Amino acid sequence: MTKAIDVEGNPSYIRILDHGFVGLIDTMGDDHAIVQAARVSYGSGTKSVREDRGLIRYLLSHRHTSPIEMCEAKLHIKIPIFVMRQLVRHRTASLNEYSGRYSEMTDEFYVPAFEDIKPQSTTNKQGRSGEMPGLEKERAHNIMSRIATENYNEYQILLGKDDGGYNIADVVGVSRELARTVLPVSNYTELYWKQDLHNLMHLLKLRTDSHAQYEIRVVADAIYNLVQPKFPLAFEAWVDYVRDAVSVSRMEQLLLKDLLQGKSVQQLMQDYNSQTEFLEHYGLSKREFEDLRARWQLN
Numbered sequence: 001m002t003k004a005i006d007v008e009g010n011p012s013y014i015r016i017l018d019h020g021f022v023g024l025i026d027t028m029g030d031d032h033a034i035v036q037a038a039r040v041s042y043g044s045g046t047k048s049v050r051e052d053r054g055l056i057r058y059l060l061s062h063r064h065t066s067p068i069e070m071c072e073a074k075l076h077i078k079i080p081i082f083v084m085r086q087l088v089r090h091r092t093a094s095l096n097e098y099s100g101r102y103s104e105m106t107d108e109f110y111v112p113a114f115e116d117i118k119p120q121s122t123t124n125k126q127g128r129s130g131e132m133p134g135l136e137k138e139r140a141h142n143i144m145s146r147i148a149t150e151n152y153n154e155y156q157i158l159l160g161k162d163d164g165g166y167n168i169a170d171v172v173g174v175s176r177e178l179a180r181t182v183l184p185v186s187n188y189t190e191l192y193w194k195q196d197l198h199n200l201m202h203l204l205k206l207r208t209d210s211h212a213q214y215e216i217r218v219v220a221d222a223i224y225n226l227v228q229p230k231f232p233l234a235f236e237a238w239v240d241y242v243r244d245a246v247s248v249s250r251m252e253q254l255l256l257k258d259l260l261q262g263k264s265v266q267q268l269m270q271d272y273n274s275q276t277e278f279l280e281h282y283g284l285s286k287r288e289f290e291d292l293r294a295r296w297q298l299n
C-alpha cells in the first residue's frame with residue numbers, strides 16, 4: 001500500500017480515522033463547465049439565466065442535474081473494508097481497489113477511538129448513541145485490537161510467513177486469495193474512485209447526513225472539503241438546495257399548515273383526547289412526530 005510519505009504534508013490529502021486518508025488526485029471541469037453545458041439547452045435567446053451563479057442555483061434547485069455531470073473528481077481513498085462495503089453501494093463511480101489476491105494485505109486495522117465507542121442506540125436500530133462506562137470502552141477497544149493482531153498472525157501463518165508455534169509444513173503454500181479470508185472487516189483497503197459531480201453530490205448528501213455511520217461520514221466530510229473548493233458555486237447551491245434542504249411528507253404538511261395558523265403543538269393537542277388520537281388525525285407515527293418536532297424545534 002502507499003507509503004505514509006506520499007500523504008504526510010500533502011495538501012491534497014486529509015488523514016481520517018486511525019490509518020486512513022482521502023486524497024484528491026484530479027478534477028475535470030469547474031463551475032463554468034456546468035454553465036457552459038447548461039447554456040446548450042437554453043440557447044442564446046434565453047436572457048433570464050445569464051448570470052453563472054444564478055444559473056447554477058436554478059439547476060440545483062430544479063434538479064436539472066445533467067449539466068452537473070459534465071464535471072468529475074478522482075480520489076485516492078484508504079478506509080477499513082467495512083466502510084468500503086458502504087461506499088461501494090454507490091454504483092455510479094468508476095473504481096479500482098487494492099488486490100488481496102495479488103498483494104499481501106497490511107497489518108493496519110481500524111480500532112475506534114475511545115470517544116467513538118458507544119452503545120447500541122435505543123431509538124435507531126442502525127446506530128450508536130449515548131455513553132458507556134470507561135471500563136467497558138476499554139474492554140471493547142482491547143477486544144478489537146486483540147482480534148486484529150491474532151487474525152493477522154493467523155494470516156501470516158497461512159501465508160507461511162510465521163510458524164507461530166504451528167507446524168509450518170501444514171500451511172505453507174496457501175494462496176493470498178484464500179489466506180485473506182481470516183482477516184476482519186476492520187482491515188484497511190485502498191482504492192481510486194472517480195465519479196461525476198452530480199453523483200458525487202448524491203453520495204455526499206447521503207453520507208454526510210447524521211444518519212450515516214460515523215466512519216463513512218468522516219470519509220464524506222473529507223471528500224467534501226477537498227472537492228468543494230474546485231466547484232464553489234455548485235457546492236454553495238448544493239448546500240442551500242440539497243444538503244440543508246428538508247423534505248416534508250404529506251402528513252407533516254397537514255400538521256405544519258395547522259401550526260402556521262398560530263397555534264402551538266400543545267394547543268393543537270388539546271383538541272384531542274390523547275396523543276394517539278392527535279397523531280392518528282395527522283396520520284403520523286410517534287417516531288415521525290418526534291422527528292418532525294426535533295427538526296422544526298416545535299413545542
Ligand SMILES: Cc1cc2nc3c(=O)[nH]c(=O)nc-3n(C[C@H](O)[C@H](O)[C@H](O)COP(=O)(O)OP(=O)(O)OC[C@H]3O[C@@H](n4cnc5c(N)ncnc54)[C@H](O)[C@@H]3O)c2cc1C
Pocket residue numbers: 089090091092093126199202206207211212213
Ligand atoms: C443511512 C443509510 C443506511 C443504509 N442502510 C442499508 C442497509 O441496511 N442495507 C443495504 O443493503 N443498504 C443500505 N444502505 C445503502 C442504500 O440503500 C443505497 O444502496 C446506497 O445509499 C446507494 O444509494 P443510491 O442507490 O441512491 O446511489 P448510487 O448507486 O450512486 O445511484 C445513484 C442513483 O442512480 C440511480 N440508479 C443507480 N443504479 C440504479 C438501478 N440499478 N436501478 C435504478 N436506478 C439506479 C438511482 O436514482 C440512484 O439514486 C444505506 C444507506 C444509507 C445512507
